[in-house]
Amino acid sequence: MSIAEIQQAEGRRTSVLRRFLRKRSGVAGLVMLVVPMVAGLCAPLLVRLEGQDPHTFHTDLLDPDGGRPLGALGGVSAEHWLGVAPVTGVDLFAQIVYGIRSSLFIAFGASILSIIVAAILGTAMGYFGGWVNAVAGRLIDFMFGFPGLMFVIAIMAIVPPELPRGLVLVLVLAFFGWTVPARIIGAQASAINARAFVEAARATGAPPGQIIRREMMPHLFGLVVVLFAMSLPTNVSVVAGLSFLGVGLRGDVPDLGKLLSDSLPWIYSGADVWYMLFPGAVVFLIVFGATLAGDALRDVLDVRTEDAA
Amino acid sequence: MTAPILEMTDVSKRFRTPGGFGRRRHGLLAVDGVSLRVERGEALGLVGESGSGKSTLARMANGLVTPTAGIVRTDGQDVAALGRRGLRRLRRNVAMVFQDPLASLNPRQTVRQTLENVYRAHGETTSTAELVALLESVGLGPDYLGRYPHQASGGQLQRVAVARALALKPDLIIADEPTSALDVSVRAQILNLLADLQRDQGISFLHVSHDLAVIRLYSDRVAVMQRGRIVETGPSEEIFRAPQHPCTQALVEATPEAELPT
Numbered sequence: 001m002s003i004a005e006i007q008q009a010e011g012r013r014t015s016v017l018r019r020f021l022r023k024r025s026g027v028a029g030l031v032m033l034v035v036p037m038v039a040g041l042c043a044p045l046l047v048r049l050e051g052q053d054p055h056t057f058h059t060d061l062l063d064p065d066g067g068r069p070l071g072a073l074g075g076v077s078a079e080h081w082l083g084v085a086p087v088t089g090v091d092l093f094a095q096i097v098y099g100i101r102s103s104l105f106i107a108f109g110a111s112i113l114s115i116i117v118a119a120i121l122g123t124a125m126g127y128f129g130g131w132v133n134a135v136a137g138r139l140i141d142f143m144f145g146f147p148g149l150m151f152v153i154a155i156m157a158i159v160p161p162e163l164p165r166g167l168v169l170v171l172v173l174a175f176f177g178w179t180v181p182a183r184i185i186g187a188q189a190s191a192i193n194a195r196a197f198v199e200a201a202r203a204t205g206a207p208p209g210q211i212i213r214r215e216m217m218p219h220l221f222g223l224v225v226v227l228f229a230m231s232l233p234t235n236v237s238v239v240a241g242l243s244f245l246g247v248g249l250r251g252d253v254p255d256l257g258k259l260l261s262d263s264l265p266w267i268y269s270g271a272d273v274w275y276m277l278f279p280g281a282v283v284f285l286i287v288f289g290a291t292l293a294g295d296a297l298r299d300v301l302d303v304r305t306e307d308a309a
Numbered sequence: 310m311t312a313p314i315l316e317m318t319d320v321s322k323r324f325r326t327p328g329g330f331g332r333r334r335h336g337l338l339a340v341d342g343v344s345l346r347v348e349r350g351e352a353l354g355l356v357g358e359s360g361s362g363k364s365t366l367a368r369m370a371n372g373l374v375t376p377t378a379g380i381v382r383t384d385g386q387d388v389a390a391l392g393r394r395g396l397r398r399l400r401r402n403v404a405m406v407f408q409d410p411l412a413s414l415n416p417r418q419t420v421r422q423t424l425e426n427v428y429r430a431h432g433e434t435t436s437t438a439e440l441v442a443l444l445e446s447v448g449l450g451p452d453y454l455g456r457y458p459h460q461a462s463g464g465q466l467q468r469v470a471v472a473r474a475l476a477l478k479p480d481l482i483i484a485d486e487p488t489s490a491l492d493v494s495v496r497a498q499i500l501n502l503l504a505d506l507q508r509d510q511g512i513s514f515l516h517v518s519h520d521l522a523v524i525r526l527y528s529d530r531v532a533v534m535q536r537g538r539i540v541e542t543g544p545s546e547e548i549f550r551a552p553q554h555p556c557t558q559a560l561v562e563a564t565p566e567a568e569l570p571t
Contacts, residue, residue: 196412203371204473205400206430207393214426218417 019300026296032289036282040100047094050081054098054254058089066271074274082278085259086266096279098254102166104286106249107235109170114177115228122182123220126189127212133186140179148176152238156247165249169242173235181227185220192219222298229294233287240283256283312385314481314513315347315370320379321537322365339365341537342379347481352507352514354528354545356521356560362537367483367517371403372396384480401431404474405483406503409490410466414458420444420469421454427476447472447502464495471502481513482506488523500527521557522564525549533557 020026039046047053061075062068067087069075074083074092082093125133152172159168192198193216201215240257242248249255256279263276322340339362347353357363368374369381372388381388384402391399407413414423421440428435441451447468458466467487474482484503488496504527506512518524524531524545531548533541535556541548552558 196407196409197415199373200405200407200413200470200473201415201426201430203373203400203405204427204430204477205397206426207397210426210430214418214422214429215415218415 016300020296023296023300025292026300029289029292029294029296032285033293034289036100036286036289037104039097040104043094043097043101046097047091050079050091050093052080052091052094054090054094055252056090058084058091061089062086068272069274074272074277076274083274085262086272086275092259092275092278095254095259096256096282099256099259099279100282100286102249102253103236103239103256106166106169106173106239107232110173110177110235110239111228111231113170113174115181115224115231117174117178118181118185118227119220119224121178122185123189123212123216125182125186126191126193127208127216129190129193133190136182136186140183143176143179146176152176152242153245153247156242169239169248173238177231177235181224181231184227185223188220188223189216192216225297226294229290232290236283236286311349312382313346314349314351314384315345315515316382317343317345317366317369318380318382319344320366320369320376320381322362322369322374323377338537340369340376343534343537343539344379345532345539345542347513347515349480349513350507350511351530352504352516352528354524354531355515355517355534356519356524356531357534358556358560359519361534363517363519363534364485366534367485367515370481370483370515371400371405373405397431401477402479403481403483404477404479405485406467406470406474406487408486410463410470411458411490413470414466414473416458418457419454420456420461423469424473424476427473431477443472443476444469446475448498462495463491464498467491467495467499468502471499471506475506478510479512481515483515483517485517486519487516489519496523503527520564521549521560533560 058080061070061080061084063070069084069086069089071077071083076083080091080093082091082096084090085092085095121136125136155172156165156169159165198211198215201211206214236256239248239255240260243255243257244261248257259279260276260283263272263279266272266275319342320340321338321342323336323338325336341362343362343366345353345355345366355363355367365374369376369388370383372391375389383399386395386399388396388399418426424440424443425435437454440454444451444453449465449468449472453461453465453469458469461469471487482503487503488499491499500523503514503516507514514528516524516528521531525548526545528545531541531543531545532539533548533554533556535554541552541554541557548557549561552561
């Protein structure tokens with residue numbers, strides 16, 4: 001075998017992307033996640049295309065008795081693609097795409113930030129062990145003992161109005177979101193640190209950076225992806241919950257959580273069952289899609305299942 | 310005369326056992342005042358029953374375990390006095406082969422990545438031609454470069470582990486039970502490979518095993534350990550012919566003649 005042939009034979013390993021695309025559930029999940037994200041990103045464009053905006057009241061489309069939208073499916077029409085909201089008659093499509101924008105990007109930001117912190121701290125806990133693990137472990141215990149949600153509500157209630165609330169939400173959620181993933185990653189990292197191949201790498205004189213990057217991180221990556229996928233829907237619902245309590249996004253900023261909580265009484269009374277359908281479907285798509293894509297990515301990144309699949 | 314490649318003087322290691330409030334920490338004395346030396350080019354066999362501290366002792370030679378007392382001099386340097394950099398330089402010279410190759414090779418890395426990482430650890434790069442030559446020196450074909458550990462057999466993997474140890478041309482190789490996780494049929498091949506390296510490249514060996522039959526054939530001298538102490542040392546044949554200590558006698562008696570690798 002010539003050297004060129006050897007290198008060619010090694011290159012035959014299929015790329016991670018190609019193997020991911022071969023998984024139908026993963027691709028479906030990714031689509032379910034990406035379509036709402038793109039819609040959120042292009043919200044102003046889409047709304048202009050529809051010819052509406054998220055704040056104009058259309059009381060002429062409502063039943064004067066009870067404030068219900070007139071027409072089928074909550075007033076779905078060529079002008080209002082997903083109908084209008086009861087009482088105010090604002091366009092639901094515009095509310096939803098702008099709502100995706102605020103909700104999803106706050107959740108994304110908080111999840112990314114908290115998982116990055118958790119990954120760095122957890123890996124350090126696993127690699128260095130000893131007092132690093134002890135100090136970080138006690139800090140996590142302290143954070144566990146903290147009534148996090150109360151604190152978030154308290155902070156959000158006193159945020160000065162000149163600060164951007166979205167950014168503050170991201171930081172506050174990340175501040176309380178890193179503890180559980182950090183503990184899980186830390187436990188996994190210390191299990192990997194105890195494995196023979198890490199000792200073998202140490203015996204070759206590999207510096208700590210190389211051991212963490214080349215030996216430990218590939219084994220932690222799948223876990224980090226899964227934890228991110230788990231944290232994303234949690235943060236979406238926490239953002240919604242804070243909006244419901246009135247300490248999330250303020251004023252007339254559209255928000256998926258606010259739409260859901262606004263629609264609750266209309267579902268309970270059966271007065272307008274369509275109000276929740278579209279915001280609920282979007283939240284479902286995002287949560288379900290993130291889970292499917294996360295699972296598929298984990299399977300794909302696990303080299304050992306390559307032959308079995 | 311040059312200094313011995315490895316010289317341990319009166320070394321001990323006490324592992325702390327997890328204590329707790331109100332409970333006294335006893336600690337486990339794994340190695341208890343051991344002195345031994347490995348001359349350059351020599352293969353020293355370290356035998357003992359499991360739990361006798363032989364693996365712990367072997368890991369002190371390259372600083373994977375720090376002794377609680379005593380002095381370890383490897384390649385003439387006091388291991389305890391070395392900084393981080395010094396320790397890395399030392400590990401260039403002192404390589405290690407572990408018991409179970411499936412565990413000691415990263416399952417996510419191809420053979421190529423595993424070998425390249427050894428050079429990377431010391432800021433060096435390598436060529437495919439060099440890696441092919443390295444694999445050839447342990448009797449493996451170039452097609453192994455692209456394989457993952459789950460795509461090779463135990464014997465082949467242990468050859469890869471030996472190649473990893475050889476990559477930086479060490480003076481001393483610590484082999485910690487290099488054949489006990491392998492099939493009987495491939496043990497002799499790996500042991501012959503190690504013996505060839507000692508003979509042809511003048512590499513010194515600290516060969517840890519619980520199998521006196523293996524040690525007899527592949528070591529120049531033997532040290533017998535029991536409960537953290539060395540109870541008997543001497544040339545392999547002598548120890549085997551006329552064991553003095555009861556522990557050695559038990560080990561010799563436990564060696565079935567029929568299973569001797571030839």
